Amino acid sequence: MAKVEPPSGTRDFVGDEVRRRKLAFDRVSTIFEHHGFQPLTTPVFERLEVFAGKLGEEASSLIFKILKRGVHEATGEADLALRYDHTVPAVRAVVTHGSRLSLPFKRYVIDNVWRADRAARGRFREFVQCDIDIFGSASPLADAEIVWAINSGLEALGVKQFVFQLNSRLALAGLLEAYGIPDELGTRVLGSLDKLDKAAPEVVVAELAERGLTTTIAESLVADVIAPDSERVREQLGTTERGRAGLAEVDRLLALTEELPAGRVRFTPRMVRGLDYYTGPIWEVSAAGYPGSIASGGRYDELVAKLGGPDMPACGGSIGLERILAIQEAEAPTEQGLDVALTVLGAEREIVSLAGQLRARGLRTAVYLGSSGKLAKQMKWANEQRARWVLLYGPDEQERGTVTVRDMESGEQSQVTFADVAANLAEGMASKP
Amino acid sequence: MAKVEPPSGTRDFVGDEVRRRKLAFDRVSTIFEHHGFQPLTTPVFERLEVFAGKLGEEASSLIFKILKRGVHEATGEADLALRYDHTVPAVRAVVTHGSRLSLPFKRYVIDNVWRADRAARGRFREFVQCDIDIFGSASPLADAEIVWAINSGLEALGVKQFVFQLNSRLALAGLLEAYGIPDELGTRVLGSLDKLDKAAPEVVVAELAERGLTTTIAESLVADVIAPDSERVREQLGTTERGRAGLAEVDRLLALTEELPAGRVRFTPRMVRGLDYYTGPIWEVSAAGYPGSIASGGRYDELVAKLGGPDMPACGGSIGLERILAIQEAEAPTEQGLDVALTVLGAEREIVSLAGQLRARGLRTAVYLGSSGKLAKQMKWANEQRARWVLLYGPDEQERGTVTVRDMESGEQSQVTFADVAANLAEGMASKP
Numbered sequence: 001m002a003k004v005e006p007p008s009g010t011r012d013f014v015g016d017e018v019r020r021r022k023l024a025f026d027r028v029s030t031i032f033e034h035h036g037f038q039p040l041t042t043p044v045f046e047r048l049e050v051f052a053g054k055l056g057e058e059a060s061s062l063i064f065k066i067l068k069r070g071v072h073e074a075t076g077e078a079d080l081a082l083r084y085d086h087t088v089p090a091v092r093a094v095v096t097h098g099s100r101l102s103l104p105f106k107r108y109v110i111d112n113v114w115r116a117d118r119a120a121r122g123r124f125r126e127f128v129q130c131d132i133d134i135f136g137s138a139s140p141l142a143d144a145e146i147v148w149a150i151n152s153g154l155e156a157l158g159v160k161q162f163v164f165q166l167n168s169r170l171a172l173a174g175l176l177e178a179y180g181i182p183d184e185l186g187t188r189v190l191g192s193l194d195k196l197d198k199a200a201p202e203v204v205v206a207e208l209a210e211r212g213l214t215t216t217i218a219e220s221l222v223a224d225v226i227a228p229d230s231e232r233v234r235e236q237l238g239t240t241e242r243g244r245a246g247l248a249e250v251d252r253l254l255a256l257t258e259e260l261p262a263g264r265v266r267f268t269p270r271m272v273r274g275l276d277y278y279t280g281p282i283w284e285v286s287a288a289g290y291p292g293s294i295a296s297g298g299r300y301d302e303l304v305a306k307l308g309g310p311d312m313p314a315c316g317g318s319i320g321l322e323r324i325l326a327i328q329e330a331e332a333p334t335e336q337g338l339d340v341a342l343t344v345l346g347a348e349r350e351i352v353s354l355a356g357q358l359r360a361r362g363l364r365t366a367v368y369l370g371s372s373g374k375l376a377k378q379m380k381w382a383n384e385q386r387a388r389w390v391l392l393y394g395p396d397e398q399e400r401g402t403v404t405v406r407d408m409e410s411g412e413q414s415q416v417t418f419a420d421v422a423a424n425l426a427e428g429m430a431s432k433p
Numbered sequence: 434m435a436k437v438e439p440p441s442g443t444r445d446f447v448g449d450e451v452r453r454r455k456l457a458f459d460r461v462s463t464i465f466e467h468h469g470f471q472p473l474t475t476p477v478f479e480r481l482e483v484f485a486g487k488l489g490e491e492a493s494s495l496i497f498k499i500l501k502r503g504v505h506e507a508t509g510e511a512d513l514a515l516r517y518d519h520t521v522p523a524v525r526a527v528v529t530h531g532s533r534l535s536l537p538f539k540r541y542v543i544d545n546v547w548r549a550d551r552a553a554r555g556r557f558r559e560f561v562q563c564d565i566d567i568f569g570s571a572s573p574l575a576d577a578e579i580v581w582a583i584n585s586g587l588e589a590l591g592v593k594q595f596v597f598q599l600n601s602r603l604a605l606a607g608l609l610e611a612y613g614i615p616d617e618l619g620t621r622v623l624g625s626l627d628k629l630d631k632a633a634p635e636v637v638v639a640e641l642a643e644r645g646l647t648t649t650i651a652e653s654l655v656a657d658v659i660a661p662d663s664e665r666v667r668e669q670l671g672t673t674e675r676g677r678a679g680l681a682e683v684d685r686l687l688a689l690t691e692e693l694p695a696g697r698v699r700f701t702p703r704m705v706r707g708l709d710y711y712t713g714p715i716w717e718v719s720a721a722g723y724p725g726s727i728a729s730g731g732r733y734d735e736l737v738a739k740l741g742g743p744d745m746p747a748c749g750g751s752i753g754l755e756r757i758l759a760i761q762e763a764e765a766p767t768e769q770g771l772d773v774a775l776t777v778l779g780a781e782r783e784i785v786s787l788a789g790q791l792r793a794r795g796l797r798t799a800v801y802l803g804s805s806g807k808l809a810k811q812m813k814w815a816n817e818q819r820a821r822w823v824l825l826y827g828p829d830e831q832e833r834g835t836v837t838v839r840d841m842e843s844g845e846q847s848q849v850t851f852a853d854v855a856a857n858l859a860e861g862m863a864s865k866p
Contacts, residue, residue, distance in 0.1 A: 004528040004741050007513055010476035012526045014533070014540075018472035034792040036771055036799025036818075039451035043443035043559050044477060044515075044545065045497075064478075065500040067511050069549040076509015078500050080440055082477075093445045095437040100447070102817040104802040107447075112477065116502040126476050137802035141777065144785055145800060152792065259786050308437050338469055344574065352577055353692050359467040359585065366469025367578060369537040369570035384535040385469075 009117070009125030016336055021128075024325060025110045027156045028130045032108040035149040037132050040107035042089040044114075045080040050092050054306065056276040059084055062115040082114040086131035087277070087300070087316055088307075094135050095309035103136030103312075106145075110321075122291070122326055133316030135304065140249070143281050143299060144256035146317045150295050151260055154285065157324050159294065162287035164257075165268035168250050169278050169298070174243025175269065178236040179221050185212055194272035196226055197286075225270040233269040249281050277303045280315065290327055295319045337386025339363040340425060343378040345394035350418070354391070354403070357422035363429060382408070389425060393418075442550070442558030449769055454561075457758060458543045460589045461563045465541035468582040470565050473540035475522040477547075478513040483525050487739065489709040492517060495548040515547040519564035520710070520733070520749055521740075527568050528742035536569030536745075539578075543754075555724070555759055566749030568737065573682070576714050576732060577689035579750045583728050584693055587718065590757050592727065595720035597690075598701035601683050602711050602731070607676025608702065611669040612654050618645055627705040629659055630719075658703040666702040682714050710736045713748070723760055728752045770819025772796040772862060776811040778827035783851070787824070787836070790855035796862060815841070822858060826851075 006012055013021060029039070045066055052060075065078035072079075083089045086109050094101065110130045117123055132149055134142045147164060154162055176186050192207045201222050208218035224232040237243030250267050257265045265283075273282040273296060280299030287294050297317025304312040340363050344351055351367055358365040366385060368378045375392070382390040392404040402415040405425070416424050439445055446454060462472070478499055485493075498511035505512075516522045519542050527534065543563045550556055565582055567575045580597060587595055609619050625640045634655050641651035657665040670676030683700050690698045698716075706715040706729060713732030720727050730750025737745040773796050775784055784800055791798040799818060801811045808825070815823045825837040835848040838858070849857050 004525060006476050006526070006529065007478060007480055010478070012476070012530065013472070013474045014526075014530065015471040015473070018474055022472075031792075034795060034797055035788075036797055038448040039446070039455075040448070041446045041451055043439050043445070044547075045440060045443070047440055061503070064502070064513075065506070066515075067498040067500055067509075069497070070494070073498070076500075080497075082499075092437060093439070093447075096439065097445065097447065102814070106799065106802075114477075134802060138804065139802050141781055141785070141800055142802045145788075145802065148785065148789060256782060256785050258782070259789065348574055349689060349691070352574070352581065352689050355468075355578075356581060356692065359464075362467060364467055364469055366539065367574060369539075369567060369572050369575045369578065371571065381535070 007125070009119035009123075011124065011126070019336060021325065024157060024321060025128070025130075028153045028319065028321070029108065029110055031152045031156050032130075032132055032149060035106075035132075035145065035152065037106040037108040037149065039109065040090060040093060041109055041111065042083070042086075042093050044112070045082050046089055046092060048079055048081045050307065051081055051084060051088055054088050054277055054303065055084060059115075062117055064114050064116055084115060085113055086111070086129055086318065087133060087303070090131070090133050090316075091135075091303050091307050091309070091314070094304060094312075094314075095307050098309065101135075104142065105135045106132070107135070108132045122323065124322060127320075127322045130319040130321055131316065132318070133314060135314045136312055137315075138301070138313035140252040140256060142313075143253050143315050146297055146315055147253070147257050147265065147283070148260075150285070150297065150317045150319060151257075151264065153319050154287075154295060154324075157319070157321075158328060159287050159290070159324060162285050162290075162294065163263065164265040164283045164285050165271045166250055166253060166265055166281065166283045167268055167271040168246040168281045170242050170249060170280065171237055171246025171269070172272060174237050174240040174246050175221075175225075175233065177240045178243055179217055181213065181217070181221075189213065190272045193222075193225060193270050196222070196270045201226060230267050230269055253281055273298055277306075283317070290323055292323065293320070294323050337364075337388065338366050338382075339388050339429060340365040341382035341385050341387035341390045342367045343375065343382065343390060343392050344368045345373065345375065345378075345392065347393055347398055350398075351393060354393070354418070354421065358425065361422050361426040363422075363425060389428075391421065440558070442552035442556075444557065444559070452769060454758065457590060457754060458561070458563075461586045461752065461754070462541065462543055464585045464589050465563075465565055465582060468539075468565075468578065468585065470539040470541040470582065472542065473523060473526060474542055474544065475516070475519075475526050477545070478515050479522055479525060481512055481514045483740065484514055484517060484521055487521050487710055487736065488517060492548075495550055497547050497549055517548060518546055519544070519562055519751065520566060520736070523564070523566050523749075524568075524736050524740050524742070524747070527737060527745075527747075528740050531742065534568075537575065538568045539565070540568070541565045555756065557755060560753075560755045563752040563754055564749065565751070566747060568747045569745055570748075571734070571746035573685040573689060575746075576686050576748050579730055579748055580686070580690050580698065580716070581693075583718070583730065583750045583752060584690075584697065586752050587720075587728060587757075590752070590754075591761060592720050592723070592757060595718050595723075595727065596696065597698040597716045597718050598704045599683055599686060599698055599714065599716045600701055600704040601679040601714050603675050603682060603713060604670055604679025604702070605705060607670050607673045607679050608654075608658075608666065610673045611676055612650055614646065614650070614654075622646065623705045626655075626658060626703050629655070629703045634659060663700050663702055686714055706731055710739075716750070723756055725756065726753070727756050770797075770821065771799050771815075772821050773798040773858060774815035774818050774820035774823045775800045776808065776815065776823060776825050777801045778806065778808065778811075778825065780826055780831055783831075784826060787826070787851070787854065791858065794855050794859040796855075796858060822861075824854065 064082040066080035068079050113129050188211050205218045205222050209215050237247045277300040278298040279301045282298035284293040285295035299315035301313045340358050355365050355367050390406045403421045406413045497515040499513035501512050546562050621644050638651045638655050642648050670680045710733040711731040712734045715731035717726040718728035732748035734746045773791050788798050788800050823839045836854045838849050839846045
């Protein structure tokens with residue numbers, strides 16, 4: 001075999017990498033539990049048709065598809081797909097279990113999603129998202145609950161300065177209307193506006209002109225949506241019904257989150273979310289020191305019906321944990337070693353028995369499993385394992401009925417009766433922090 | 434959409450189902466940590482060729498394959514596959530990260546694997562396995578460490594009477610030799626013997642005769658391997674070199690596990706493991722009240738080299754958690770409700786603020802998000818959420834600056850100053866168990 005790497009865009013995690021990730025997952029899940037969300041997990045794959053027409057063209061091209069099995073494999077056709085996000089599977093599950101769930105239903109999940117994006121530094125094909133969704137509530141309180149929970153999740157992860165950039169699909173529709181942009185150009189115009197967080201205004205103006213807007217309209221639209229205050233946009237939105245409704249959505253959500261730190265939630269008229277399924281308020285979170293957005297969400301009132309369910313309002317949000325972990329890993333490496341390393345100098349059955357006693361008392365214990373009978377080599381192994389204590393039970397100890405205990409911090413050695421070693425070290429464990 | 438079920442053989446998990454599973458995972462992972470195993474996780478999929486020739490024919494036909502992406506999708510070809518077990522991906526990871534790992538390396542993982550088995554009651558296509566492996570040790574102590582850790586894992590999961598049925602690939606090869614069975618018949622003969630845990634002896638004898646054995650040999654082979662004691666098999670194994678070596682393997686492992694409860698590990702000459710990669714001791718665990726085997730493992734000294742790595746001895750085992758959870762779920766349902774349910778009778782901003790304070794003190798809190806302004810309907814929701822306390826903040830309370838706190842256990846109501854509610858309930862939480 002030539003290549004023995006994990007597949008492109010995926011990673012193995014070993015030891016403390018896994019523990020550090022689990023700690024972050026547990027922190028966020030505790031927050032979501034405190035906010036009254038219920039865990040709901042779905043399979044890693046769904047029927048292919050579950051995703052059809054839900055995500056938009058770009059996202060759909062990034063789905064990992066699974067070949068039919070058995071005799072159908074030869075057709076080369078796929079019938080299943082790895083989940084692209086947690087929202088579509090959650091909607092499918094809500095449709096499946098509708099009658100079991102008490103509505104409004106609040107769910108969370110912290111698990112992998114898969115996207116066949118071009119692999120790049122910090123961009124993965126398998127990555128964890130922390131998702132929350134509320135089904136069956138049209139109340140602005142539900143949108144606010146999502147923002148509050150995501151806010152607490154980000155704080156629990158140690159992210160300091162961050163901003164929810166808030167907008168509304170309705171407001172965007174009203175904005176296009178106010179500027180006299182025909183419906184058939186809408187999606188592409190919004191696609192261009194979405195680039196304003198990275199591209200220079202004149203680049204976007206040129207692109208809009210290419211797409212069929214007059215330069216005057218393109219220039220005033222771009223100038224208005226990137227203005228530091230939103231006054232001009234607010235004025236324009238006031239001229240259409242959808243614009244007024246969208247602005248009202250934005251303002252209610254601003255009011256319900258005003259106890260968050262000042263400036264935490266900001267009306268950002270240029271903000272457009274890529275996914276097709278949003279219908280109401282939408283938001284993205286950017287943070288100082290983190291590339292791109294670290295969280296996003298919005299309201300998607302039509303998705304449940306699209307998946308064969310009843311007409312059911314819904315909203316949600318997710319934290320893109322990987323970008324946060326990537327920054328923090330560099331900052332805070334932690335290491336966890338063994339409590340006890342047991343050398344093997346004969347008497348294997350007694351060693352195995354001693355290991356059992358130590359583990360029964362909750363001590364992380366490993367037995368030397370290499371081929372060397374030399375103590376120096378075994379001590380080297382114990383050091384690599386970052387063991388706190390190393391135990392020796394050679395011929396002398398066997399004769400005396402004792403075990404030599406070496407404290408790897410102090411370097412001190414002591415003799416302890418074989419029968420007392422486990423209790424003795426468990427006590428030492430409890431007394432030293 | 435006609436079907437809104439999860440894909441065949443897969444499941445959604447909601448609320449306490451997820452919490453109960455997580456509790457079981459955490460219990461087992463604590464045990465593995467105490468035994469000095471390091472967590473190592475791999476992606477859900479591997480390059481297809483990683484599995485080629487490692488699993489055997491039957492297993493290979495059950496692999497979920499992933500279609501190539503982008504322009505290559507049209508070829509109908511697969512290049513990735515969901516993991517069938519944790520062993521092959523672990524071996525790939527050890528080959529990938531060899532230089533980073535200190536050998537012998539002990540890993541564990543508790544996560545899903547996927548097999549396109551015919552879906553049936555209690556048999557799933559997505560299911561969790563708890564895996565441990567030791568790389569780089571040829572010592573019988575390593576095999577013993579695996580058995581001890583799996584034993585502790587099963588005990589931690591509450592399984593009571595269970596037995597490790599122990600055998601050895603070497604012993605099986607020696608047995609065939611002793612009975613004069615030619616090498617080319619070996620695999621199929623072992624396949625027939627493997628059915629002896631379910632099929633009647635005469636059925637297996639007939640099948641062996643069909644496969645080319647004389648009836649005399651078939652009868653004496655079957656009689657010997659199912660005999661309640663292993664004396665005849667031990668005698669036969671003594672007549673060949675491989676047989677003696679296999680028997681020595683078995684006896685050393687029996688000696689190193691003799692402190693386990695009596696009868697916990699038993700030499701079981703008829704036991705054959707299905708997977709192709711085993712080379713040394715093999716075992717399966719059966720338990721009273723559980724169908725099939727609930728754990729299995731063995732030594733696979735050639736797999737690392739097969740995957741492009743160095744010549745490296747290895748052994749491992751896994752617990753099939755689903756069968757255990759399926760039995761125990763029926764036994765021990767647990768339920769976790771909300772701590773606080775907040776009704777909404779106006780004053781939404783104050784309610785959101787109060788929710789924030791309660792959550793900051795660690796209370797599982799939810800706000801009513803339905804459309805009804807009627808208290809009766811909101812109380813019904815609070816009941817469904819199994820809330821311990823329900824808070825009311827209607828016009829009267831707003832005027833007084835208090836909150837009505839209803840204790841849902843006692844049915845008692847009290848008035849608490851708005852500013853004191855969070856502290857008050859957090860205290861109540863701490864004092865009541």
